[in-house]
Amino acid sequence: xxxxxxxxxxxxxxxxxxxxxxxxxxxxxxxxxxxxxxxxxxxxxxxxxxxxxxxxxxxxxxxxxxxxxxxxxxxxxxxxxxxxxxxxxxxxxxxxxxxxxxxxxxxxxxxxxxxxxxxxxxxxxxxxxxxxxxxxxxxxxxxxxxxxxxxxxxxxxxxxxxxxxxxxxxxxxxxxxxxxxxxxxxxxxxxxxxxxxxxxxxxxxxxxxxxxxxxxxxxxxxxxxxxxxxxxxxxxxxxxxxxxxxxxxxxxxxxxxxxxxxxxxxxxxxxxxxxxxxxxxxxxxxxxxxxxxxxxxxxxxxxxxxxxxxxxxxxxxxxxxxxxxxxxxxxxxxxxxxxxxxxxxxxxxxxxxxxxxxxxxxxxxxxxxxxxxxxxxxxxxxxxxxxxxx
Amino acid sequence: xxxxxxxxxxxxxxxxxxxxxxxxxxxxxxxxxxxxxxxxxxxxxxxxxxxxxxxxxxxxxxxxxxxxxxxxxxxxxxxxxxxxxxxxxxxxxxxxxxxxxxxxxxxxxxxxxxxxxxxxxxxxxxxxxxxxxxxxxxxxxxxxxxxxxxxxxxxxxxxxxxxxxxxxxxxxxxxxxxxxxxxxxxxxxxxxxxxxxxxxxxxxxxxxxxxxxxxxxxxxxxxxxxxxxxxxxxxxxxxxxxxxxxxxxxxxxxxxxxxxxxxxxxxxxxxxxxxxxxxxxxxxxxxxxxxxxxxxxxxxxxxxxxxxxxxxxxxxxxxxxxxxxxxxxxxxxxxxxxxxxxxxxxxxxxxxxxxxxxxxxxxxxxxxxxxxxxxxxxxxxxxxxxxxxx
Numbered sequence: 001x002x003x004x005x006x007x008x009x010x011x012x013x014x015x016x017x018x019x020x021x022x023x024x025x026x027x028x029x030x031x032x033x034x035x036x037x038x039x040x041x042x043x044x045x046x047x048x049x050x051x052x053x054x055x056x057x058x059x060x061x062x063x064x065x066x067x068x069x070x071x072x073x074x075x076x077x078x079x080x081x082x083x084x085x086x087x088x089x090x091x092x093x094x095x096x097x098x099x100x101x102x103x104x105x106x107x108x109x110x111x112x113x114x115x116x117x118x119x120x121x122x123x124x125x126x127x128x129x130x131x132x133x134x135x136x137x138x139x140x141x142x143x144x145x146x147x148x149x150x151x152x153x154x155x156x157x158x159x160x161x162x163x164x165x166x167x168x169x170x171x172x173x174x175x176x177x178x179x180x181x182x183x184x185x186x187x188x189x190x191x192x193x194x195x196x197x198x199x200x201x202x203x204x205x206x207x208x209x210x211x212x213x214x215x216x217x218x219x220x221x222x223x224x225x226x227x228x229x230x231x232x233x234x235x236x237x238x239x240x241x242x243x244x245x246x247x248x249x250x251x252x253x254x255x256x257x258x259x260x261x262x263x264x265x266x267x268x269x270x271x272x273x274x275x276x277x278x279x280x281x282x283x284x285x286x287x288x289x290x291x292x293x294x295x296x297x298x299x300x301x302x303x304x305x306x307x308x309x310x311x312x313x314x315x316x317x318x319x320x321x322x323x324x325x326x327x328x329x330x331x332x333x334x335x336x337x338x339x340x341x342x343x344x345x346x347x348x349x350x351x352x353x354x355x356x357x358x359x360x361x362x363x364x365x366x367x368x369x370x371x372x373x374x375x376x377x378x379x380x381x382x383x384x385x386x387x388x389x390x
Numbered sequence: 391x392x393x394x395x396x397x398x399x400x401x402x403x404x405x406x407x408x409x410x411x412x413x414x415x416x417x418x419x420x421x422x423x424x425x426x427x428x429x430x431x432x433x434x435x436x437x438x439x440x441x442x443x444x445x446x447x448x449x450x451x452x453x454x455x456x457x458x459x460x461x462x463x464x465x466x467x468x469x470x471x472x473x474x475x476x477x478x479x480x481x482x483x484x485x486x487x488x489x490x491x492x493x494x495x496x497x498x499x500x501x502x503x504x505x506x507x508x509x510x511x512x513x514x515x516x517x518x519x520x521x522x523x524x525x526x527x528x529x530x531x532x533x534x535x536x537x538x539x540x541x542x543x544x545x546x547x548x549x550x551x552x553x554x555x556x557x558x559x560x561x562x563x564x565x566x567x568x569x570x571x572x573x574x575x576x577x578x579x580x581x582x583x584x585x586x587x588x589x590x591x592x593x594x595x596x597x598x599x600x601x602x603x604x605x606x607x608x609x610x611x612x613x614x615x616x617x618x619x620x621x622x623x624x625x626x627x628x629x630x631x632x633x634x635x636x637x638x639x640x641x642x643x644x645x646x647x648x649x650x651x652x653x654x655x656x657x658x659x660x661x662x663x664x665x666x667x668x669x670x671x672x673x674x675x676x677x678x679x680x681x682x683x684x685x686x687x688x689x690x691x692x693x694x695x696x697x698x699x700x701x702x703x704x705x706x707x708x709x710x711x712x713x714x715x716x717x718x719x720x721x722x723x724x725x726x727x728x729x730x731x732x733x734x735x736x737x738x739x740x741x742x743x744x745x746x747x748x749x750x751x752x753x754x755x756x757x758x759x760x761x762x763x764x765x766x767x768x769x770x771x772x773x774x775x776x777x778x779x780x
Contacts, residue, residue: 022715022730022731022732022733023655023663023715023728023730023733024651024652024655024708025711080707084706084707084709084710084711085710086710087710087711087713087714088710088713089713135707136706136707137706139706139707139709140703140706143702143706143709147721151672151673153673155677155745157673157676157677157680157681158673158674158676158677159673160676160677160680161672161673161674161675161676161677162673164670164671164676165671200673261414262414265413265414273413280554281554281555282541282551283541283543283547283548283549283551283552283590284548284551285551286547286548286550286551286554287545287547287548287550287551290547290550291547313530316474316526316527316529316530316533317470317474317525317526317529318414319474319529319533320474320475320476320477320478321415321477323477323478323479324477325412325413331537338413340412340413341412342412343412343413355545
């Protein structure tokens, strides 16, 4: 594989315009093989050597050259991540491959279930990663994994920081101390969802007051919704917390990002997604997002409603593909319903020169989608061009 | 170059875990050569064929295999960007290469000055890009280039969207109409800085009142500073605006991002940068950033102060490199002064368990840096380990 260093360099170094000064040098690949194929013979010892193991459980690559190369490329993205993380001082992070066909015994022993997923084994948790298989996104995710599952809030500015996080599901609890059994149950629950869901806690009465928390109480915040829900029945056992979170882990409005894109896409509702495209850094997009948040707040109790917000800025390489596939212009905000099987879609008519739809108009449109009056499958028989003329 | 498709695929498709559903498919490279080498013979006709031309003005690649391959890799990042943008309906975007040695005549004719930069030629502007040479970052930047240089604000939610943009230098003006000569001068000035600096305008008296603007007045906003400066001497000619902006284009606090990283790094002050690392999505990092903004607001009139804020989340692959080079832990906020030549650095002592420094303490530290009492070059003679023990 003598071209491997080249590929690594693509990922590593192609960022670096050559340049005399120091301080921004992207590392270059050193050619070392760090990603190990796990077999029945070696998996036990390999898993023991590292305190964190990142396993790519992959489909058996086909025998044709394209599939082979595609797989080598994925392997190289992992090699790159492994090299970068090799430089961390306090963590020993190993990378491995498990082949769905050749490694079926190992997969079973380790409890790997979904092929083409990455599983991260830490001391206490097995975490599934279902995002982009790109080195930077994976490395960023692993940093999150390495953080404590519960972050402590100690003062007023940190409360502001807590409120500033609006794109994730987050929980915050108030406990007497680090030794409180209820806090320990909370930490155990956090480990089940970390780092996909953010857990915070405070031991400071003033902070608890600011957050409106009574002792041993945990508040659950949906993304983009200011008002939390008090989880009923305090104090909670680990199981009660886990059950509550599992029952509420599909938010009314959620943001698709590179590190969760496949996870979200696979979590469709009756084979469909309501997708909203809005660029937050654009006044129009920002306005549309405000309207979306208003609608989400209003319909927060509807379990059948989950709007997926995509900021096109997060996926520049997919923009022309989406514009073609969906027949829309992503230069302005869009909302539509997409069939996840064939990518058929229907989009709300938003007049570019006019004002954006009001919250009421948006709600009406969403109700039509939920009642199947607007349905991307309507014209599956006659394959005409009317998809976007709803 | 039969491995080229493989490289493209790294960049294009390695994100895609194989997957039955549709709607998120990264495009795969089609093998077509779209990036053209410009010569004295072809450059005129090539430049005429496209309404936007993206030129990579590169150093002549050395004759060794490593340099050659590095260059091919850069070329392939551009091929990928070219393919993705080829799918845009309304724009015809060409990509070209100009070799510093072989293409010196072409470079001179086209006015290319700094090698290892990307120049984007549009109908009215020549724009220099000095960010990461990665397909997604370049494509994203080109979308910005394609937008109008001045965005119109029409209503209250858009005013909120305007205020939400805090990471860029932005200007907003109030004019009687699109035909106003003062507005036209403003647009001409905007074209000089687009898309690096954001320009907004309104023709709506109510919006102007909200923004505190008198007619023909332009306000200048530094990043992260709420209070704008009224550009003196309204109404302005294009030249007056350009001069004012050029005199004020180094903000007190600025954010390094992939699309401006080299541009910012090269704009050092006496060979040094004050660098602040803070993760905005972390309560600690958020708090530190608030303190930084307070200090920046306080010292907004000091032309010798420009703090570069880096959110480690934006550069996951560089985190271990920075931690090693600077001897710091990026798990918590850091501020230091870095010599751009040798990457020597001195970092403020921030006790992890303690509170973050107050604005006053931070100001004191910054004053010590500005008066050279804290200086990364202090120990250049004795190469000991005391760099971080200020």
